[in-house]
Amino acid sequence: MKAHLITYGCQMNEYDSHLVQSQLVSLGADMVDSIDAADFVLINTCAVRGKPVDKVRSVLGQLRKEKALRPLVIGMMGCLAQLEEGQQIARKFEVDVLLGPGSLLDIGKALESNQRFWGLNFKDELHDHIPPPPTGKLQAHLTIMRGCDHHCTYCIVPTTRGPQVSRHPDLILRELDSLLGAGVKEVTLLGQNVNAYGFDAGAKLAGYPSFAELLRMVGASGIQRIKFTTSHPMNFTEDVAAAMGETPAVCEFVHLPVQSGSDRVLRRMAREYNREKYLTHIAQIRKHMPEAVLATDIIVGFPGETKEDFQETLSLYDEVGYDSAYMFIYSPRPGTPSYQHFQDLPREVKTERLQRLIAVQKDWSAKKNARFQGSVQEVLLRGDAYSEGHLEGHTRGNHPIVVPKALGAVGAGLYQARVTATTPHMLYGELVGVDGQTLPMVPNFLPEAAALSSPLTML
Numbered sequence: 001m002k003a004h005l006i007t008y009g010c011q012m013n014e015y016d017s018h019l020v021q022s023q024l025v026s027l028g029a030d031m032v033d034s035i036d037a038a039d040f041v042l043i044n045t046c047a048v049r050g051k052p053v054d055k056v057r058s059v060l061g062q063l064r065k066e067k068a069l070r071p072l073v074i075g076m077m078g079c080l081a082q083l084e085e086g087q088q089i090a091r092k093f094e095v096d097v098l099l100g101p102g103s104l105l106d107i108g109k110a111l112e113s114n115q116r117f118w119g120l121n122f123k124d125e126l127h128d129h130i131p132p133p134p135t136g137k138l139q140a141h142l143t144i145m146r147g148c149d150h151h152c153t154y155c156i157v158p159t160t161r162g163p164q165v166s167r168h169p170d171l172i173l174r175e176l177d178s179l180l181g182a183g184v185k186e187v188t189l190l191g192q193n194v195n196a197y198g199f200d201a202g203a204k205l206a207g208y209p210s211f212a213e214l215l216r217m218v219g220a221s222g223i224q225r226i227k228f229t230t231s232h233p234m235n236f237t238e239d240v241a242a243a244m245g246e247t248p249a250v251c252e253f254v255h256l257p258v259q260s261g262s263d264r265v266l267r268r269m270a271r272e273y274n275r276e277k278y279l280t281h282i283a284q285i286r287k288h289m290p291e292a293v294l295a296t297d298i299i300v301g302f303p304g305e306t307k308e309d310f311q312e313t314l315s316l317y318d319e320v321g322y323d324s325a326y327m328f329i330y331s332p333r334p335g336t337p338s339y340q341h342f343q344d345l346p347r348e349v350k351t352e353r354l355q356r357l358i359a360v361q362k363d364w365s366a367k368k369n370a371r372f373q374g375s376v377q378e379v380l381l382r383g384d385a386y387s388e389g390h391l392e393g394h395t396r397g398n399h400p401i402v403v404p405k406a407l408g409a410v411g412a413g414l415y416q417a418r419v420t421a422t423t424p425h426m427l428y429g430e431l432v433g434v435d436g437q438t439l440p441m442v443p444n445f446l447p448e449a450a451a452l453s454s455p456l457t458m459l
């Protein structure tokens with residue numbers, strides 16, 4: 001079998017794709033990198049907004065045409081697969097294999113059965129399954145929990161991924177060990193709400209550590225960089241900020257989605273915190289980790305958001321000064337409480353607010369990134385070429401950075417780079433050291449770099 005896997009959505013989905021890919025390979029499949037070369041195409045889907053759903057529809061349309069011309073098995077997995085909406089789409093586009101996020105290990109069974117197979121259970125057997133480390137990569141994801149116990153009114157995730165289940169700490173540490181053995185230097189701990197790790201009933205009963213304790217445990221493993229995503233402000237405690245500050249491997253980066261600056265909107269979103277509480281968390285992070293780079297998520301144009309509410313979001317931006325933000329227009333998702341009970345705002349209102357917010361964030365990102373000018377940053381180069389002669393990587397603060405290839409530093413690894421130019425979207429630098437040792441001087445590539453346009457459109 002020649003299998004091709006297409007992944008949409010968040011890092012959780014990337015992790016799941018890696019897991020399923022390792023299952024497929026162990027079943028004897030060859031992974032191929034185009035639809036044309038494949039006889040099994042599997043799409044890992046996202047359902048969080050309308051756009052990723054539209055994307056899946058269009059790829060499935062293409063696949064259905066292919067299937068009319070040659071033997072082809074079509075598979076759909078992930079969040080959309082779990083929803084009635086996804087199952088309707090699957091019927092329409094003649095999907096053969098459908099696997100919800102809790103049924104991924106059924107992939108073998110699905111391919112064996114020579115008929116349509118739909119696996120839609122909420123199971124936690126996945127938690128015991130340790131996928132092999134990614135080959136040749138320095139960065140890896142590590143799932144520490146699945147699902148979410150919150151019920152934000154706009155969010156489909158509790159429906160697609162079910163209630164929160166923390167993974168056993170021994171399994172987490174064992175997977176971490178195998179990542180370390182494979183040469184991984186940066187691990188991102190994944191969960192819908194990592195701060196709530198250990199707080200679900202089963203985990204409490206079994207005496208799992210808290211997220212702060214887990215951070216310290218992972219920090220003691222010898223891994224060089226730890227990042228985590230994503231955090232819910234409701235479950236953020238000062239102990240987490242303290243663990244971040246005192247664990248050297250934890251990177252100076254926090255993604256703390258606020259969603260709105262207006263208490264009225266936060267209440268309608270059922271976010272379970274208010275602006276003041278959120279600002280307390282920001283203050284705690286800054287107290288324990290003064291250099292922390294801050295990122296957030298914002299939903300613009302939530303139903304009933306007035307001009308004044310939106311103004312509150314703008315003023316929160318100026319109060320916090322985010323380094324970066326993922327900004328989304330509210331997308332009504334069938335099955336969510338806000339879809340059922342609230343009236344969507346006109347598209348023009350939402351778009352205009354998003355444009356204004358993007359402009360404000362761009363100014364903040366420009367200002368925040370400029371503070372790194374001339375500084376030396378630890379950079380993890382993934383080995384991918386940004387352009388001929390340039391490599392790309394990430395700083396500890398999660399900034400994308402581009403550096404010229406240099407003598408003795410042409411591949412993946414941890415390096416020191418001096419920042420020579422900044423834009424709102426990224427940093428440009430020159431390599432000055434590798435793993436703590438100084439490199440021979442390399443030519444400054446600033447004139448060329450300035451001519452490169454940023455590939456990132458989302459701030």
Ligand code: 5AD
Pocket residue numbers: 048049154155156257259297298299328329330331332333
């Ligand atoms: N509409 C727009 N954005 C959404 N998000 C989640 N649900 C919706 C929705 N219905 C955003 C939130 C979340 C991020 C992953 O996606 O900002 O933090």
Ligand code: SF4
Pocket residue numbers: 008009010011012013045046047048078079156157160161
């Ligand atoms: Fe990830 Fe949420 Fe999209 Fe599922 S719906 S893939 S959890 S972003």
